[in-house]
């Protein structure tokens with residue numbers, strides 16, 4: 114029997130409980146994986162609250178990330194004993210996910226765990242970390258290089274934000290971060306940040322289509338009014354990697370940053386990124402990410418604490434990353 118978190122829907126109400134399932138409930142999948150660690154991303158918070166119509170049917174086992182060992186494989190390319198990271202292709206949304214001691218998945222949702230990464234560290238990074246890596250890869254492919262001008266990370270204390278700050282700093286960039294939690298200054302400094310901005314400053318509307326150039330690049334986890342303001346402050350030929358919408362999904366602006374400064378907005382989609390690019394991004398993440406910094410970012414919880422932490426992440430109350438021990 115395997116312990117899992119189960120969401121049930123009765124009318125409009127969602128209920129959450131921990132249930133035990135026999136292994137055969139998971140066996141009609143290409144891969145069967147014994148999970149060691151999962152994590153909590155912003156999207157997990159949404160699934161746990163039934164937001165965004167992300168889940169097709171109930172009862173449902175949530176968890177968009179998992180890491181563990183293959184205990185049965187019906188496909189070439191994965192064998193019993195392989196350590197894998199499960200995520201993407203709507204794992205944990207259209208099929209049961211990682212808040213379970215055993216989980217089944219399509220092989221398209223799996224990549225091999227890099228040799229130099231532990232399952233706990235992989236989930237310490239999780240989809241949030243992968244997205245930060247994809248964002249940096251995208252910015253670099255559009256010409257970002259370390260320079261005097263800072264790269265801005267919005268929502269810096271959150272999961273994607275924390276990993277992005279630490280990675281950019283490791284790569285030699287000067288990093289500025291916006292946050293609603295200025296009391297986390299020493300945490301952000303430990304990740305390598307050089308400048309901290311109060312997020313209210315970037316939420317203030319501007320009447321000017323272009324402002325003084327401030328940023329050589331941006332990883333935006335917030336969207337909304339922040340994205341609208343930051344667009345006006347981007348350097349010539351620079352890019353914003355648009356990752357998230359913690360502050361809103363719509364934004365206002367003019368085409369002037371595009372026409373007069375050649376600014377780009379690069380969309381980051383960690384869900385449908387092809388398996389090869391996903392694997393390469395995990396390898397780079399494993400190679401680059403400083404482990405002492407990761408340890409500083411991680412809080413470890415048990416399966417039964419997941420609903421409470423799902424609520425916290427939607428309220429912007431999680432610092433860094435959560436790992437869930439199965």
Ligand SMILES: NC(=O)c1ccc[n+]([C@@H]2O[C@H](COP(=O)([O-])OP(=O)(O)OC[C@H]3O[C@@H](n4cnc5c(N)ncnc54)[C@H](OP(=O)(O)O)[C@@H]3O)[C@@H](O)[C@H]2O)c1
Nearest residue numbers: 155244268269270271272273292293357358359360383429
């Ligand atoms: N595109 C993709 O493939 C992809 C992948 C992963 C995540 N995402 C998205 O990226 C975003 C960040 O995800 P995450 O897992 O890092 O979540 P998270 O840990 O909750 O971080 C989000 C951060 O955004 C800031 N924030 C929260 N509410 C805000 C508001 N109302 N206005 C302005 N800032 C606010 C907070 O940072 P401060 O406390 O520092 O202000 C918060 O910590 C989410 O929108 C998520 O859906 C997208």
